Amino acid sequence: MAKVCWPYFDPEYENFSNRMNPPRVSVDNASCHDCTLIKIDSVNKPGILLEVVQILTDLDFVITKAYISSDGGWFMDVFHVTDQQGKKITDSKTIDLIEKALGPKSKSTEGVKNWPSKHVGVHSVGDYTAIELIGRDRPGLLSEISAVLANLHFNVFAAEVWTHNRRIACVLYVNDATNQVADDPKRLSLMEEQLNNILRGCDGEKVARTSFSMGSTHMDRRLHQMLFADRDYESYAVAREVDSPPSLRPRITIERCEEKGYSVVSVKCKDRAKLMFDIVCTLTDMQYVVFHATVSSDGPYALQVCYIDIVFCMLIYESCKEEIE
Template identity: 50%
Template sequence: MSSMDEGYGPTWDSDDEYDNFIRKMNPPRIVIDNESSAEATIVRVDSANEYGILLEVIQVMIDLDLVIGKAYITSDGGWFMDVFNVTDKEGKKIKDEETLAQIEDYIRKSLGPDSRYIPSRRRSVGVAAAADHNVIELMGTDRPGLLSEVSAVLASLKCNVVSAEIWTHKTRAAAVMRVTDEDTGLAVTDAERLERVRERLSYLLRGGGLSRGAAMAVSSGTATMHTERRLHQMMLDDGDYEQLQRQAPEQSQRPNVTVRNWNDKDYSVVTIRCKDRSKLLFDTVCTLTDLRYVVFHANIDAKDNQAYQEFYVRHVNGSPMNTETERLRVIQCLEAAIERRVSEGVKLELCATDKVGLLSEVTRIFRENSLTVTRAEVTTRGRMAVNTFYVRGSAGEAVDQKTIDSIRQAIGQNLQVKGQPEPPEPQKKESPTWFLFANLFRPRSLYSLGLFMH
């Protein structure tokens, strides 16, 4: 097996002992302000700067279900100074004292001297053992019924799925699943049994040898990674962004991503305009970090369901993007990161008493009703399974009410329908005056305002 840090070479801040010394001498300062703004809670974070630190802070916020409406980020001179305007999912200020304390505590722990900003990067697909569960990573060609088949294989091998997250994008599917032994409720430790899991899932993903990137690796250890970050890495390594060229949708539906160089400051300026959605900032910063770019400044604004993000970046080697090929790859990777989490299909939520084989049973019912899962999140809370599925017809069509009634009859009233997919927006013919007013009202560029330290 390769090193657990495979994929990360030396970086601009690779001296661990010196970094630990700097973090101990300059502990992070987190200030939560609920007075300055009537609409949002303001979180200010100051600390010694390191590669990946911005992603770490944003990751804490999304894990606490916070929505970042605005942010101003600057980190020149080796110091990280960021301001975030956050709300809860209903758009209200954070007033719960426990949540406010968690924000400060979790960010402080994430940036403290004992933390590592760059989690270990495992191979793209594999089975890893932790103390109480096994982690299974899957990457392969998407097809109707794939999740049902994977779940059935695991159930037949007496592996219980306690949590899972599945993404599909274009023709590819990625999954991170945590499973336990049906008998012990702990991790499967028998090497022969793990090998059978690997063999059967590898065969399933290969689909007769037509699927690329479906090989599996088995490793051991307790290193863990943020699931959504890992899914981004898996799909990035798999090259799902290359599919965008072959299956380009209408331009009006695509995110608008541009890259230009500010030669006087040796920055590449990445600008993103797209429809706003949950966790968008995490997805874009995660991708820039995994592409090994350092964000020195950023201006983030989300309003009226539209998002504007502007990043001033350099590669970890200190240089901006020097070639058109490099700029095009960054654009494609960011477009893919934005699109991966776009939920296609009807949202179904299932809250039921957990039992072995529940995921296999539910996905089998979906398959029998000609439904395919485009995204899924499976969790276990105590004795309850809380699962969310986005489904559509196996040919990509919308799901009708008759099908919904059929699967609800089979699964039970614990299955809740959260909405039908939104109809596509009609393409508007934009007049020249629209661009004038759009430029007047969009957030001002940091470049045009000259808000930089010399």
């Protein structure tokens, strides 16, 4: 049989661009009198925009403006940020943390390791097990969930709950009565069964579920994924904000730019914390890539314009492989 030879592909090639062109992060307090400019130049890669916005959000920064450009092989962003009091970021330790989290010393999966409370997963915040719950929301549901855990002698170390369109997504960190990780299969199975019974008690339309999270995932990111997978946006018609003036109600337009091959999504709504993070998460969950974007806020209003398209992100890496094969 003839010997078949294949070209050698170095498994470290995917990191080659990052080593040759490490990310450059600049924290500028001189160019603008009322905010700090964070400038990031880096090799483009799948999910980099979400990673950066996630880190800035976890640091409790307020993003007042942003200019995003990631078309092609390079990622160039400028963020105008303040702290929660509307002041510049001047603390040297915080600036050092920004440079480490976004700069060449960080890795694609390490963007949020400095904020363990944002992680989901077994052992992700010490000896605790993460439980994911999703179902229909109703009065008294959290009380019933707490009663089940108390009766089974589980301690709740931390929890985060989101509700939307009468659906609930919840992540709980629990351990046993001796403050050790809860890993007994029989007890976990019993807890899962009882929690599912509670969640399904009044859920005639959708199947509720309880699951144990394995690995480590960003908390807010995971809750986004859970609700999107649950198709919460189809559950009920979204109630209009009758108490808000028409000017503050969300206005979303989508236009197709045939010349550039993009779709232009424009969102104008009342400004709030984590708005940019939520929009980027939603687009990412829908398999869209943001090539360009502008973000601005003026008083109570926010305007975010994103140039998006559906792209198979791995094509970037596959094309690089083909060049050397």
